[in-house]
Amino acid sequence: MKKKICRLFLGILGIISLAGCRTDKKTASADTEPQKVELVVWGAEEDTELMNQIIQKFKVEYGNQADFQITFEVQGESNCKDVLIGGLEEGADVFTFADDQLHALAAAGALDPIENADKIKADNLPSAVEAASVNGSLYAYPLTADNGYFLYYNKQYISDEQAKTMDGILQAAAANGKLFSMDWSSAWYVYSFFGNTGLKVGLNDDGITNYCTWNQTDGSVRGIDVAQAMLRIAGSSGFTNRTDEGFLDGVKNGSVAAGISGVWNAVEITKAWGENVGASKLPTYTCNGSQIQMASFSGCKLIGVNAYSAHPKWAALLAEWITNEENQRLRFEMRGQGPSNIKVAASQEIQQSPAIAALLEQSEFSQLQWIGGKFWDPVSKFAGSMALGNPSGQDLQEQLDEMAEGVSAR
Numbered sequence: 001m002k003k004k005i006c007r008l009f010l011g012i013l014g015i016i017s018l019a020g021c022r023t024d025k026k027t028a029s030a031d032t033e034p035q036k037v038e039l040v041v042w043g044a045e046e047d048t049e050l051m052n053q054i055i056q057k058f059k060v061e062y063g064n065q066a067d068f069q070i071t072f073e074v075q076g077e078s079n080c081k082d083v084l085i086g087g088l089e090e091g092a093d094v095f096t097f098a099d100d101q102l103h104a105l106a107a108a109g110a111l112d113p114i115e116n117a118d119k120i121k122a123d124n125l126p127s128a129v130e131a132a133s134v135n136g137s138l139y140a141y142p143l144t145a146d147n148g149y150f151l152y153y154n155k156q157y158i159s160d161e162q163a164k165t166m167d168g169i170l171q172a173a174a175a176n177g178k179l180f181s182m183d184w185s186s187a188w189y190v191y192s193f194f195g196n197t198g199l200k201v202g203l204n205d206d207g208i209t210n211y212c213t214w215n216q217t218d219g220s221v222r223g224i225d226v227a228q229a230m231l232r233i234a235g236s237s238g239f240t241n242r243t244d245e246g247f248l249d250g251v252k253n254g255s256v257a258a259g260i261s262g263v264w265n266a267v268e269i270t271k272a273w274g275e276n277v278g279a280s281k282l283p284t285y286t287c288n289g290s291q292i293q294m295a296s297f298s299g300c301k302l303i304g305v306n307a308y309s310a311h312p313k314w315a316a317l318l319a320e321w322i323t324n325e326e327n328q329r330l331r332f333e334m335r336g337q338g339p340s341n342i343k344v345a346a347s348q349e350i351q352q353s354p355a356i357a358a359l360l361e362q363s364e365f366s367q368l369q370w371i372g373g374k375f376w377d378p379v380s381k382f383a384g385s386m387a388l389g390n391p392s393g394q395d396l397q398e399q400l401d402e403m404a405e406g407v408s409a410r
Contacts, residue, residue, distance in 0.1 A: 033067075035066045036066070037311050037314050039314065041070065041071070041094045042096060043095070044077055050330065054321070054330070073092065075095065081097060081101035084306070088110055091308070094304070094305055096301060096302070097301070097302055098299055099300045102132065102134060104373070107207075110304070110307055111139045113139055114138045120138060120320070123341055123343075125340050127300070128340035139304075141302060141304075143303050144331070146263045146300075147300055149261055149262045149297075150355075151258065152260075152279055154178075154257045154258065155277070157172060157178055157258075158257055158258055163278060165286075165291065166286070167286060172238075174237045174238030178238070178256065179238060180236075180259060181247040182239075182259060182260045183241065183243050183246075184230075187383070188369070190379050190382075191295060191297050192295050193230060193287075193294065196293050197226060199223060200212070208372050210372040212403075215400035215404040217397070221287060221292070224396050227400060229288075230383070231386055231389060234387050235389060241387040242259075244261055244265070266354075280358050282365070297367060298366035303323050305319050323340075324341075328341040328344045329347070332353075338356050378404075378406030378407050382399055
């Protein structure tokens with residue numbers, strides 16, 4: 001009797017299971033309304049048109065699988081980490097950021113390791129993969145491999161020979177009633193004066209705090225030698241301390257004949273200067289009686305997927321779409337930014353780009369931008385004082401000591 005009851009019970013379960021299967025198939029049919037997927041993407045203001053094009057193509061490609069509502073919002077890449085960590089659940093699903101923020105984002109739980117890492121690694125340059133990885137695990141999608149800077153100059157006013165030295169650039173600019181522009185409010189650019197002097201800055205083993213010897217008082221080049229060199233440059237009638245946006249405005253209105261920037265401005269500068277546009281590695285500058293090659297920070301821009309996204313699979317697919325071969329090629333065409341994708345980087349149009357060639361020339365004198373967060377403000381404060389000619393009259397060594405102490409603070 002018990003066996004009969006058992007067989008009857010199992011039979012009923014089988015009927016219910018079959019009925020459930022038929023219901024699932026009907027639910028997955030074409031009659032079902034697609035899932036509503038809302039995503040927010042963060043990126044630079046200059047990327048607005050480009051990103052909206054990329055997002056629209058994504059919606060067309062996958063529109064039969066979900067009802068997408070994807071919004072692009074402007075969020076500066078330099079402080080993306082701080083804004084995102086300040087509210088992970090309210091932050092963007094997909095976001096653009098510089099590689100020096102990767103370790104902090106991963107440590108805060110804002111990023112998870114990428115599932116299809118092997119494909120992403122195979123598609124991108126090894127240096128970009130390294131920049132997107134923590135302890136060998138890929139945490140972000142490489143977007144560009146050009147996050148560095150070099151010299152732009154207008155050949156109508158500055159010759160190739162003059163562009164080799166800061167003295168030559170300043171003299172030529174002043175003689176033509178023009179200006180050389182550099183952003184000393186940004187510690188990112190100010191690094192160029194210290195990077196090849198033997199004075200050191202970088203991350204400690206904890207991956208958070210810094211060491212800094214920019215205030216060193218002995219050696220062939222001391223911190224005070226660099227400070228005095230900066231004051232001499234700032235005192236030239238051919239120098240102007242402008243933000244990157246101010247530099248581009250000067251290029252367009254004709255007041256600026258040279259400046260330090262990156263590939264993101266290549267398209268606009270070429271439009272303004274036409275066949276007179278020149279691009280090369282950074283110049284040398286006079287320091288303690290010698291010519292020192294200016295250094296640079298280098299790195300990559302990355303796309304991250306918020307670990308708290310309500311739609312992690314779709315967010316990851318969108319991140320991969322933004323960084324794929326086709327869209328990295330489009331990014332170069334519209335924004336002049338150097339690709340991390342191996343196939344695009346090897347293409348003829350990339351190899352023939354003056355801006356990319358200048359970036360590669362400068363790469364010999366560059367260092368990966370792996371710096372803790374307390375680097376930026378003290379350096380910007382010091383450089384701001386130098387740009388104004390040290391108006392407070394404070395002892396230069398004291399200012400250097402304060403800067404180094406701030407950079408190295410725990």
